[in-house]
Amino acid sequence: MSTATTPAPAAASESRRNLARDLFSSDRPYGVLLALIALVVFFSIKSDVFFTSANLQNIGRQTTLVTIMAVGMTFVIIAAEIDLSVASILKLSCVSAALFMNDFSNNWFLGAMVGVAVGAFIGLVNGLLTTKLGIPSFLVTLGMLGVAKGIAFVVTDTAPVLVDSRPFWAVFYEGSIAGIPVPILWTIVALLIGGVLLHFSTFGRKVYATGGNATAARYSGINTDRTKILCFVFTGVLAGLASLIFTAQGHAARPDFADGLELDVIAAVILGGTSLFGGRGSIIGTLIGSLIIGVLNNGLVLIGVSSSWQIAVKGFIIILAVALSKRR
Amino acid sequence: MTTAQPLVDLRDITVSFGAVKALRGVSFDLRPGEVHALLGQNGAGKSTLIKVLSGVNQRDGGTVLVHGKETNFKSAQDSRDSGIAMVYQDLSLVPSMSVASNLFLGREPHGGTRLVRNRSIVHAAQKYLTEQGFPIKASARVGALPFAYRQLTEIAKALMGDIRILVLDEPTSALSAGEEEILFKTVADVTERGVGVIYVTHRLHEVFRISDRVSVLRDGLNVGTHNTSDITMDKLVSEIVGPGHERMAQATLSVEEGDRRSAFRDESSESSTHAPVIELRGVTNARLKGVDLKVRPGEILGLAGMVGSGRTEILETMFGLRRADEGEVLFEGKPVRWGSPHQAIAAGVALVPEDRHEQGLVLADTIAANIAMPRLPQLTRAGAFTKGEANRRAKKAVSDLNVRAPGIQTKLQNLSGGNQQKVVFGKWLTPEPKLLLLDEPSVGVDVGARDEIYGIIRGFARNGCAVVVVSSELVELQLLCDTLAVIHDGRVTTRVHTSEVEGEERLHHLVQEPAR
Numbered sequence: 110m111s112t113a114t115t116p117a118p119a120a121a122s123e124s125r126r127n128l129a130r131d132l133f134s135s136d137r138p139y140g141v142l143l144a145l146i147a148l149v150v151f152f153s154i155k156s157d158v159f160f161t162s163a164n165l166q167n168i169g170r171q172t173t174l175v176t177i178m179a180v181g182m183t184f185v186i187i188a189a190e191i192d193l194s195v196a197s198i199l200k201l202s203c204v205s206a207a208l209f210m211n212d213f214s215n216n217w218f219l220g221a222m223v224g225v226a227v228g229a230f231i232g233l234v235n236g237l238l239t240t241k242l243g244i245p246s247f248l249v250t251l252g253m254l255g256v257a258k259g260i261a262f263v264v265t266d267t268a269p270v271l272v273d274s275r276p277f278w279a280v281f282y283e284g285s286i287a288g289i290p291v292p293i294l295w296t297i298v299a300l301l302i303g304g305v306l307l308h309f310s311t312f313g314r315k316v317y318a319t320g321g322n323a324t325a326a327r328y329s330g331i332n333t334d335r336t337k338i339l340c341f342v343f344t345g346v347l348a349g350l351a352s353l354i355f356t357a358q359g360h361a362a363r364p365d366f367a368d369g370l371e372l373d374v375i376a377a378v379i380l381g382g383t384s385l386f387g388g389r390g391s392i393i394g395t396l397i398g399s400l401i402i403g404v405l406n407n408g409l410v411l412i413g414v415s416s417s418w419q420i421a422v423k424g425f426i427i428i429l430a431v432a433l434s435k436r437r
Numbered sequence: 438m439t440t441a442q443p444l445v446d447l448r449d450i451t452v453s454f455g456a457v458k459a460l461r462g463v464s465f466d467l468r469p470g471e472v473h474a475l476l477g478q479n480g481a482g483k484s485t486l487i488k489v490l491s492g493v494n495q496r497d498g499g500t501v502l503v504h505g506k507e508t509n510f511k512s513a514q515d516s517r518d519s520g521i522a523m524v525y526q527d528l529s530l531v532p533s534m535s536v537a538s539n540l541f542l543g544r545e546p547h548g549g550t551r552l553v554r555n556r557s558i559v560h561a562a563q564k565y566l567t568e569q570g571f572p573i574k575a576s577a578r579v580g581a582l583p584f585a586y587r588q589l590t591e592i593a594k595a596l597m598g599d600i601r602i603l604v605l606d607e608p609t610s611a612l613s614a615g616e617e618e619i620l621f622k623t624v625a626d627v628t629e630r631g632v633g634v635i636y637v638t639h640r641l642h643e644v645f646r647i648s649d650r651v652s653v654l655r656d657g658l659n660v661g662t663h664n665t666s667d668i669t670m671d672k673l674v675s676e677i678v679g680p681g682h683e684r685m686a687q688a689t690l691s692v693e694e695g696d697r698r699s700a701f702r703d704e705s706s707e708s709s710t711h712a713p714v715i716e717l718r719g720v721t722n723a724r725l726k727g728v729d730l731k732v733r734p735g736e737i738l739g740l741a742g743m744v745g746s747g748r749t750e751i752l753e754t755m756f757g758l759r760r761a762d763e764g765e766v767l768f769e770g771k772p773v774r775w776g777s778p779h780q781a782i783a784a785g786v787a788l789v790p791e792d793r794h795e796q797g798l799v800l801a802d803t804i805a806a807n808i809a810m811p812r813l814p815q816l817t818r819a820g821a822f823t824k825g826e827a828n829r830r831a832k833k834a835v836s837d838l839n840v841r842a843p844g845i846q847t848k849l850q851n852l853s854g855g856n857q858q859k860v861v862f863g864k865w866l867t868p869e870p871k872l873l874l875l876d877e878p879s880v881g882v883d884v885g886a887r888d889e890i891y892g893i894i895r896g897f898a899r900n901g902c903a904v905v906v907v908s909s910e911l912v913e914l915q916l917l918c919d920t921l922a923v924i925h926d927g928r929v930t931t932r933v934h935t936s937e938v939e940g941e942e943r944l945h946h947l948v949q950e951p952a953r
Binding site for chain 2: 314315318321322325327328330332389
């Protein structure tokens with residue numbers, strides 16, 4: 110766009126256009142919310158079981174991994190970077206936590222900390238390579254996708270690592286508080302922390318500025334490298350947390366599962382209105398985006414779409430939703 | 438004078454943008470084999486005239502004759518088809534591709550197969566370059582070439598096909614002295630073959646060096662066209678500057694302002710009362726070759742010099758964007774080695790950068806968010822962003838600086854250039870900096886907002902802030918500054934009080950003269 114001129118003329122049509130834009134913009138993701146509601150209505154009509162509290166809880170549990178990691182990914186993408194390695198971080202984190210609990214200490218809390226710490230460490234490496242060596246994060250994390258996954262396979266011989274700890278299962282998957290299953294509570298915790306950090310903390314302002322215009326941010330005294338590194342670390346921590354829920358769910362760390370999960374995570378963030386070019390996005394949008402992914406995964410099964418078609422339909426709907434939100 | 442038919446004959450050209458008359462009846466002609474220099478200050482109408490010739494701007498009146506035929510260019514392609522080639526300041530080459538690929542970009546020769554054969558392209562390109570006398574290797578990657586050779590590649594590309602008219606828009610602004618020679622030689626070779634060259638520049642020495650004739654524009658009108666051999670530098674400068682600026686300069690200075698200025702008249706007595714806010718001692722780095730400078734509280738120092746002289750790099754060094762390899766930087770008397778702007782900002786330095794879109798603002802963000810950006814450490818309470826305080830500061834900035842916007846939540850991309858620039862100043866309003874660095878503070882700002890911005894700058898100085906201004910507009914420096922430093926080739930060549938420089942012409946001479 111060229112230098113903006115005075116906005117005075119055409120104010121009426123401007124405001125109408127603004128309304129249309131707001132419907133699909135990142136700041137007020139009404140557009141994707143409408144898409145979510147449409148999907149829910151559609152599946153409710155097509156399937157008797159879809160809109161039952163049991164199934165809705167199902168969706169919440171099934172979406173947990175995607176949502177938690179998408180919260181971190183929102184930060185990375187707003188900072189105009191990308192993290193393709195989240196699914197591999199999840200694998201290596203859960204394997205590390207499980208092996209630690211089996212081989213060193215059966216203390217579930219220490220085990221959980223190890224899982225999160227491994228996630229944070231990989232995030233730190235991603236961030237350092239991206240900022241200090243200037244390698245595009247697409248390549249850094251594409252490489253890390255292989256490195257972390259490979260190590261997870263090597264240390265486990267690609268076999269599941271059983272975790273036999275009742276408190277661990279309870280804290281991360283099987284328990285519930287006031288009738289709400291813990292995976293959903295963990296999701297809410299991640300969303301709240303992410304939301305407060307992004308929208309109410311100074312760090313959040315730095316993330317937006319770094320992604321919106323890194324040069325201007327640097328000229329304003331913002332340490333853009335540090336901001337980006339912290340975004341990667343945060344994503345790693347959340348991938349670590351997701352790995353614990355994943356482990357508790359199957360009573361085992363399964364390095365052979367969760368392939369391609371990073372694509373669902375990125376799709377959720379972009380569906381939520383976060384700009385792939387950085388500088389724009391919101392946590393509420395990411396929640397809605399994750400729910401769309403979750404509703405699709407669940408609903409398509411319920412209405413009997415074959416698993417092969419599910420993949421294609423999901424891809425099609427993602428393209429459609431993003432195309433809609435691009436329209437001005 | 439020869440009677441050969443002119444390649445280009447522009448007669449009584451008028452162009453208006455809305456209510457603004459950019460050209461008010463300008464005539465210009467170009468003969469085969471000559472270099473015709475086009476001079477004038479920013480806004481005199483040079484680029485508008487060039488754009489009429491290149492089909493980018495449409496004229497409102499007058500006639501355009503090319504090769505004696507009346508023409509009416511509707512697009513850049515029309516102009517190109519008539520044998521006119523433009524070389525702009527910003528290069529249009531793909532750095533990652535070879536010279537040959539760039540020359541043939543979009544018109545790759547191919548056999549019946551529609552496949553592009555790299556070898557044949559390089560071969561054809563090398564043949565063309567050698568024939569035309571360009572000292573460039575066709576297989577070289579453009580990004581790896583020194584700047585002058587990239588510019589030559591651009592000229593070579595522009596001259597491909599049946600080109601008789603070449604327009605060069607400030608071709609030397611980014612070149613070193615040695616590189617300029619290569620360019621001048623190419624221009625001479627090209628004219629030998631009968632091509633006419635229109636040469637737009639700010640550097641008067643080049644005019645005398647390579648042009649046959651020179652035309653000066655001022656305020657959208659012809660001031661004069663001369664054979665270069667018949668005119669002196671003095672005459673050219675006075676034609677460019679025109680009468681009347683001195684009076685304007687006097688009028689804008691209030692009495693109070695005069696008092697503040699006179700405080701800096703006597704360098705020596707001043708040094709005893711006010712310690713400098715920042716001092717550079719023999720600072721040397723990639724672009725600076727031993728810079729000594731001092732700025733005192735309340736002083737407005739102007740850095741005058743050509744683009745590429747090192748004036749912007751001085752600001753960048755003061756802002757922690759560049760380190761001093763040799764020499765030292767003292768801030769409030771203490772030596773500092775800033776490696777990053779946030780250290781400079783924490784010490785009390787502020788920068789209004791040259792390119793507000795790239796360096797100054799997040800255009801997709803709101804006024805409030807932009808103003809908060811450099812002060813985030815102060816706007817944090819236990820990690821939380823204090824929105825109330827940030828909004829209060831933004832409101833104060835909007836009202837103090839008279840930013841015309843619906844509110845502080847307005848996005849920057851919806852503001853005019855002048856109001857955007859006021860927001861860049863607003864970023865540094867609370868708390869006020871000790872040292873304010875300004876790089877081209879009024880670029881792309883309309884006249885009314887410009888006066889307001891000058892008022893803002895003087896306001897900072899009155900409150901005791903030291904100010905350093907870089908500007909290509911010498912009138913601006915004379916209006917604003919107490920003291921002036923002329924920068925040439927990474928050094929301070931002259932340091933004077935503004936009142937010692939009589940008139941803008943004298944300042945033009947100061948800036949031009951060190952240039953070999």
